[in-house]
Each structure stands twice: as C-alpha cells, then as structure tokens.
Amino acid sequence: MSSETVADCCADGHAGPALKLADALARILAEARPVSGTEVLAVRSALGRVLSTDIVSTINVPSHANSAMDGYALRGADLATEDETRLEVIGIAAAGRPFAGEVGAGQCVRIMTGAPVPLHADTVVMQENVTLDGDTAILSGGQRAGQHVRQAGEDIGAGDVALRTGTLLRPAELGILASLGVSEVSVRRRPRVAFFSTGDELKSVGEPLDTGQIYDSNRYTIYGMLTRLGVEVVDMGVVRDEQGAVERAFAQAAAGADAIVTSGGVSVGDADYVTDTLQQTGSVGFWKVAMKPGRPFAFGHVGDALFFGLPGNPVSVMATFYQLVQPALQALAGMPNPAPPLTVTAVSTESLRKKPGRREFQRGLLTRASDGKLVVSRAGREGSGVLSSMSAANCFIVLPENSGPVAEGEEVTVQPFAAFV
Numbered sequence: 277m278s279s280e281t282v283a284d285c286c287a288d289g290h291a292g293p294a295l296k297l298a299d300a301l302a303r304i305l306a307e308a309r310p311v312s313g314t315e316v317l318a319v320r321s322a323l324g325r326v327l328s329t330d331i332v333s334t335i336n337v338p339s340h341a342n343s344a345m346d347g348y349a350l351r352g353a354d355l356a357t358e359d360e361t362r363l364e365v366i367g368i369a370a371a372g373r374p375f376a377g378e379v380g381a382g383q384c385v386r387i388m389t390g391a392p393v394p395l396h397a398d399t400v401v402m403q404e405n406v407t408l409d410g411d412t413a414i415l416s417g418g419q420r421a422g423q424h425v426r427q428a429g430e431d432i433g434a435g436d437v438a439l440r441t442g443t444l445l446r447p448a449e450l451g452i453l454a455s456l457g458v459s460e461v462s463v464r465r466r467p468r469v470a471f472f473s474t475g476d477e478l479k480s481v482g483e484p485l486d487t488g489q490i491y492d493s494n495r496y497t498i499y500g501m502l503t504r505l506g507v508e509v510v511d512m513g514v515v516r517d518e519q520g521a522v523e524r525a526f527a528q529a530a531a532g533a534d535a536i537v538t539s540g541g542v543s544v545g546d547a548d549y550v551t552d553t554l555q556q557t558g559s560v561g562f563w564k565v566a567m568k569p570g571r572p573f574a575f576g577h578v579g580d581a582l583f584f585g586l587p588g589n590p591v592s593v594m595a596t597f598y599q600l601v602q603p604a605l606q607a608l609a610g611m612p613n614p615a616p617p618l619t620v621t622a623v624s625t626e627s628l629r630k631k632p633g634r635r636e637f638q639r640g641l642l643t644r645a646s647d648g649k650l651v652v653s654r655a656g657r658e659g660s661g662v663l664s665s666m667s668a669a670n671c672f673i674v675l676p677e678n679s680g681p682v683a684e685g686e687e688v689t690v691q692p693f694a695a696f697v
C-alpha cells in the first residue's frame with residue numbers, strides 16, 4: 277500500500293485502498309489546466325469572471341494628495357510642539373472644488389474630506405480640534421505634521437500592476453477597475469460543464485412517482501453549486517442504468533464540455549455503469565477516495581474533458597463537489613491557486629462518532645457561545661442520504677483520517693459553508 281492511500285475500514289463493498297483526499301485533490305489539480313479562449317467584457321459583466329491579462333494602472337489612485345478628514349489644511353512646520361497654534365483661514369477646499377491659491381506660513385485652508393490638499397500644505401487637523409475666532413483658527417496642541425493626508429498613488433501607483441492575470445473579479449475588483457478608469461477587461465471564457473444524473477429510480481420534478489421511485493435532487497444541488505461558481509452549465513437530465521445509455525451520454529457530454537459531472541452509479545453494484553464506461557470510453561485516474569461521505573468518487577478523462585463521477589447519495593454529492601470538484605473548476609476557470617476553504621477551530625458541544633480511516637465531513641452548526649468561544653454541534657441526522665442535514669448545517673466538521681471519536685468539549689476543525697462560494 278502506498279503512502280498516498282489508506283486501508284479500507286468498512287465492509288461496504290469497496291475493498292482495497294482508497295486515495296487520501298489531499299492526494300486525490302493534488303492529482304486532480306495536476307490535470308486541471310485553464311480553458312483557452314478569452315473575451316472582452318464591460319467591467320460590470322465581468323463580475324465573477326477571471327482576468328486573462330494583468331491590469332496595469334495608467335494613473336495614480338488617488339490622483340492627488342487629499343484630505344482624509346473634514347478640518348483645516350496647513351503647513352506641518354507651523355504646528356507648535358505642545359501648545360495651540362493660531363493660523364489665518366484664507367479659503368476653502370471641497371471635494372471636486374480645489375482651493376486655487378497656495379498656503380503660506382501662518383495660514384490654513386478649511387478643507388473637506390476628499391478635497392485636494394492645497395499647494396504647500398501637507399497636514400490636516402480635524403475640525404473637532406479647531407475653534408474659530410473670526411478668521412483665525414485655533415488648533416489644539418498634540419497634532420502631528422503630515423497627519424490625515426492620503427498621498428497621491430497611495431492605493432495604486434501609475435505603472436503598478438493593480439490586478440494580476442488569474443484574479444477572480446469580485447465586487448472589490450470591479451471597484452478597483454473603475455477607480456483606474458478601466459471600462460472593459462479581457463477575461464477567460466467560462467468553463468462549460470455538462471452534468472447528468474444516473475439511476476433507474478429517478479424521476480424529474482413534474483412527473484408522478486411510482487413505487488420505488490424518487491425525485492432527482494442531485495441535478496438541482498449540482499446545478500446550484502455550478503451556477504454559484506459561475507461556470508456555463510449544460511443540464512443533460514437523467515440517464516438510465518444501462519451501459520449503452522451511459523456511453524451515449526458520455527460521448528455527448530465530452531463533445532462540448534470542458535468537464536463532466538455525474539451522480540450515481542460509481543459503486544460496484546450490478547447497476548453501476550459509470551466507472552466501467554469511464555474505463556472504456558476514457559481513462560480512470562482513480563475511483564476511490566478515503567472520505568466520508570463520498571466514497572466512491574471517480575475521476576478521469578473523457579476525450580479532452582475532465583470527468584467527475586460523484587456518488588449518488590445527496591450529501592456525498594455536495595461534500596465531494598466542494599472538496600474535489602470546485603477547486604478543479606476554479607483552476608479550469610483560470611484561477612492559478614484557488615484558496616483552500618477557510619477552516620476555524622471550535623469546541624464540540626457533543627461527542628462525535630468517528631472511526632480511523634477516512635476523512636469525515638460531518639454536518640455542523642457553528643455558533644458563538646455566550647463566553648465568546650466558537651462552538652459546534654451536529655446538524656441534522658447523520659447519513660449520506662439525509663440532504664436536510666446540509667440545509668440545517670452551516671459548516672462541515674472535518675475529522676482527519678487518523679482521528680477516532682471526539683469527546684464532548686474537544687476542539688475540532690470546522691469548514692464554514694461560506695467558504696464555498
């Protein structure tokens with residue numbers, strides 16, 4: 277057994293070693309290259325997209341030294357060390373309406389936040405520290421030369437790389453682009469992801485259920501997770517548990533997609549055709565990961581498309597998608613190093629069952645206790661089929677491969693769902 281694998285712990289029909297999650301992810305990311313093709317979009321339309329060029333600023337941001345406060349602009353050299361300072365008020369500067377003159381020794385200008393600091397002035401005293409006596413401003417002691425001035429180019433300098441290739445454009449980046457006067461940007465095209473469910477028991481919403489049938493919920497969670505990620509989705513519906521049907525679906529998906537996501541049929545049951553079909557029409561990278569929920573999980577290629585065969589159980593679908601598929605799709609989208617999801621430490625308010633072997637993602641509810649400490653309790657019922665636990669939860673409780681049971685009051689690692697787009 278290699279160091280990348282861990283022994284199977286459970287008699288669930290998947291004998292043999294499974295890959296550790298971290299190694300599975302590393303193998304996937306090694307194959308996930310950014311899609312080729314770019315397009316130029318108006319800045320607002322580029323929200324959620326990934327830059328395909330560096331953005332170099334042609335201007336200083338801010339463009340001029342300006343006041344960070346409402347107050348009075350003056351020469352720092354005029355400030356008395358400890359005592360109050362008396363200066364003549366010679367004019368006013370407001371945002372967008374600069375003071376045209378210059379500030380001489382012994383003089384000051386009334387200034388508003390964002391107004392350019394007038395010539396020869398280099399310091400602002402906030403209005404709360406100033407009293408007026410006719411045209412004389414009396415500044416209280418304890419001021420510091422240079423204070424409350426935002427320097428030109430302090431945020432971004434002319435010639436600076438403001439945003440790098442591979443940056444995901446979020447609201448802050450849209451604002452930065454606008455602050456540079458940029459109206460259009462070149463972004464990578466969105467990865468196209470085809471997805472379908474497999475299973476003879478599945479009905480689509482709108483159809484009546486016969487005995488033994490269930491509604492196909494995975495296609496909805498997968499749709500939601502893909503759409504949140506900002507990829508282009510191709511919904512291929514439900515595919516029957518039949519070798520030919522699965523093969524045809526693979527071929528059709530691979531023809532137009534950069535990645536294929538399926539659910540169900542990756543086990544070793546009689547009606548599980550996904551891994552076999554992957555082997556025959558593409559290539560299998562691996563198909564077992566030591567995580568719970570989530571084993572089995574098939575990764576490979578069909579033509580040029582990356583293939584992710586998620587398990588059928590609805591909680592397994594979400595857990596494997598977030599841990600293994602989302603980072604890969606972010607890499608396809610052109611993000612060079614998708615940040616690993618944020619984790620925090622919290623105290624478990626209850627004991628947790630856990631057998632050494634697999635990395636577990638139990639559903640948790642993270643809250644702050646009255647003493648200020650982060651605490652986590654189990655959310656919803658256990659079981660990889662209990663999708664309501666994902667709705668009740670706001671985090672995964674992540675229990676590492678080698679961990680055993682957790683006692684009440686022990687610290688555990690928690691992955692808030694907010695990390696997942």
Ligand code: AMP
Nearest residue numbers: 473475492493494540541542587588589
């Ligand atoms: P499978 O991996 O195909 O053996 O499916 C495992 C379990 O997940 C079974 O109980 C299936 O009925 C259920 N399941 C599979 N696909 C879906 C789906 N699209 N929506 C809801 N449940 C599913």
Ligand code: MG
Nearest residue numbers: 475540541588
């Ligand atoms: Mg099935």
